[in-house]
Amino acid sequence: MYLKIEGLYKNFETPTGTLTVLKDINMNIKKGEFICAVGASGSGKSTLLRQIAGLDSPTMGTVSIDGKLINGPGPDRGMVFQNYTLYPWMNVQKNTEFGLKLQGVSKAARREKASYYLNVVGLTKFAQSLPKELSGGMKQRVAIARSLASQPKVLLMDEPFGSLDVHTKETMHEFMLDLWERTKITVFLITHDVEEAVFLSNRVYALGSRPGTVRKEIDIKLPERSNEVKRHSVFHDYRDELMALLRQHGQEALVTV
Amino acid sequence: MNNQPIRSKDLAPTVFWRLAEDIPKPVNGALIVLSIAFPLFLWFLLSALGHIDPKFLPSPANVIEAFVRLWSSGDLLKDTLASLWRVGVGFILACLLSIPVGLMMGSFASIRALLEPFFGLIRYMPAPAFIPLLILYLGIGEEPKISLIFIGVFFFNCLMIMDTVKFVPKELIEATYMLGGNRLQTLLQVIYPHVLPGILDACRINLAAAWQLVIVSELIAATEGLGRRISVAGRFLKTDEIFVGLIVIGVIGLAFDLFFQYLVKISCRWANNKS
Numbered sequence: 176m177y178l179k180i181e182g183l184y185k186n187f188e189t190p191t192g193t194l195t196v197l198k199d200i201n202m203n204i205k206k207g208e209f210i211c212a213v214g215a216s217g218s219g220k221s222t223l224l225r226q227i228a229g230l231d232s233p234t235m236g237t238v239s240i241d242g243k244l245i246n247g248p249g250p251d252r253g254m255v256f257q258n259y260t261l262y263p264w265m266n267v268q269k270n271t272e273f274g275l276k277l278q279g280v281s282k283a284a285r286r287e288k289a290s291y292y293l294n295v296v297g298l299t300k301f302a303q304s305l306p307k308e309l310s311g312g313m314k315q316r317v318a319i320a321r322s323l324a325s326q327p328k329v330l331l332m333d334e335p336f337g338s339l340d341v342h343t344k345e346t347m348h349e350f351m352l353d354l355w356e357r358t359k360i361t362v363f364l365i366t367h368d369v370e371e372a373v374f375l376s377n378r379v380y381a382l383g384s385r386p387g388t389v390r391k392e393i394d395i396k397l398p399e400r401s402n403e404v405k406r407h408s409v410f411h412d413y414r415d416e417l418m419a420l421l422r423q424h425g426q427e428a429l430v431t432v
Numbered sequence: 433m434n435n436q437p438i439r440s441k442d443l444a445p446t447v448f449w450r451l452a453e454d455i456p457k458p459v460n461g462a463l464i465v466l467s468i469a470f471p472l473f474l475w476f477l478l479s480a481l482g483h484i485d486p487k488f489l490p491s492p493a494n495v496i497e498a499f500v501r502l503w504s505s506g507d508l509l510k511d512t513l514a515s516l517w518r519v520g521v522g523f524i525l526a527c528l529l530s531i532p533v534g535l536m537m538g539s540f541a542s543i544r545a546l547l548e549p550f551f552g553l554i555r556y557m558p559a560p561a562f563i564p565l566l567i568l569y570l571g572i573g574e575e576p577k578i579s580l581i582f583i584g585v586f587f588f589n590c591l592m593i594m595d596t597v598k599f600v601p602k603e604l605i606e607a608t609y610m611l612g613g614n615r616l617q618t619l620l621q622v623i624y625p626h627v628l629p630g631i632l633d634a635c636r637i638n639l640a641a642a643w644q645l646v647i648v649s650e651l652i653a654a655t656e657g658l659g660r661r662i663s664v665a666g667r668f669l670k671t672d673e674i675f676v677g678l679i680v681i682g683v684i685g686l687a688f689d690l691f692f693q694y695l696v697k698i699s700c701r702w703a704n705n706k707s
């Protein structure tokens with residue numbers, strides 16, 4: 176098991192009492208898999224990602240990568256946020272190099288590595304541009320290149336395409352699959368977009384809401400991975416199954432508030 | 433039915449009253465010139481036609497005469513340099529200390545809790561009220577004046593810089609940790625560059641305060657300086673010299689301000705007009 180989440184619980188103390196956001200999460204992810212966790216709002220998916228990232232620690236349970244327990248953030252887990260979070264005063268090249276700079280890599284080595292990954296994401300021509308000159312999709316690609324430059328074990332993505340328009344989103348989906356096939360990186364992506372999850376992943380975890388739990392784990396086997404696949408009935412079967420799983424618990428949430 | 437476009441009567445097209453929008457450059461330029469030219473013109477008119485005692489309102493010609501007089505005697509230059517030197521030393525010292533302290537106060541809740549209450553208290557004590565104490569402790573040389581400027585700038589600057597840090601997006605800091613950064617690297621390589629425009633802006637605002645303070649301190653105890661010049665001129669009812677002093681002070685202050693604005697512009701291009 177490459178990324179292993181065992182018996183994870185997360186509680187938050189609120190003025191009105193203890194809120195259980197995540198309840199008994201167990202996940203086993205193999206190296207090289209593309210995994211999505213789908214959930215409606217309130218399913219705690221961002222919280223879950225933050226536990227894996229080490230930006231927060233669980234109330235109970237463990238997260239381990241490649242056998243080692245996680246107890247803090249680090250470059251072995253690359254993180255891509257919804258809002259790009261590029262450093263606005265650095266150009267694309269420097270942004271991409273920044274992780275390596277923090278880790279003490281020499282100037283020449285990091286320039287080479289960053290250039291390589293900028294090429295992988297197709298932004299070599301924009302190396303000298305400032306983030307404010309880029310479109311949303313391009314900014315996200317820089318963020319991905321920046322994380323990949325540190326050659327992480329897992330790429331964590333927090334609703335990375337949520338701020339993009341439909342067309343850019345589709346392009347980015349194809350880009351993501353292509354990237355994954357080329358780099359063989361393990362990906363853990365959280366989203367509320369069911370179709371995105373079905374299109375991209377090997378396996379999908381359907382998360383329930385309030386508290387967040389793993390309702391079902393679904394293996395995705397699609398005949399092809401291009402946009403054409405959305406015409407196949409099997410795609411829609413998966414989609415419908417997931418929507419039903421999510422809808423069921425969304426309604427529960429409305430009642431129990 | 434007439435062919436009038438449907439338009440709210442309150443949003444008729446306008447140039448002058450555009451709300452939160454730019455106006456054409458020529459209009460902007462003309463208004464800027466007017467801002468200085470009109471009061472000058474009024475002044476000229478008033479003193480030429482208003483039958484006002486030149487001791488109350490010297491004419492522009494009187495003021496220019498006084499300027500030439502003070503300049504050629506070397507007094508004006510001596511006074512200006514004295515004031516500038518005091519402001520320079522006091523302000524730079526205050527900035528050198530307040531930038532790191534303010535940054536730390538903004539970044540560490542612990543340091544903030546430790547220093548903010550005390551600094552906040554001192555900030556509300558008017559700097560000029562310290563003058564008698566400073567003279568008592570430090571004499572009547574340059575030290576009390578420079579200390580006065582330091583006190584007037586340091587606490588305000590710290591608190592303003594402290595506030596800029598709260599605008600650093602939390603995700604930017606977390607992204608830095610995820611890239612392998614430790615706290616020190618995050619403070620110096622992420623927080624500091626992000627708040628630099630805010631720091632320069634705080635310095636710009638506090639330089640204006642420093643400039644005022646130096647003049648005030650000279651009004652009370654100095655042997656030379658622009659404030660001293662005004663004070664002496666006032667005692668002898670030389671209103672033309674008072675005007676010279678005020679105008680020189682104002683122009684220098686404005687020059688400082690524009691200089692800082694320029695500094696912010698060239699060092700923080702990324703922060704200017706977001707596309």
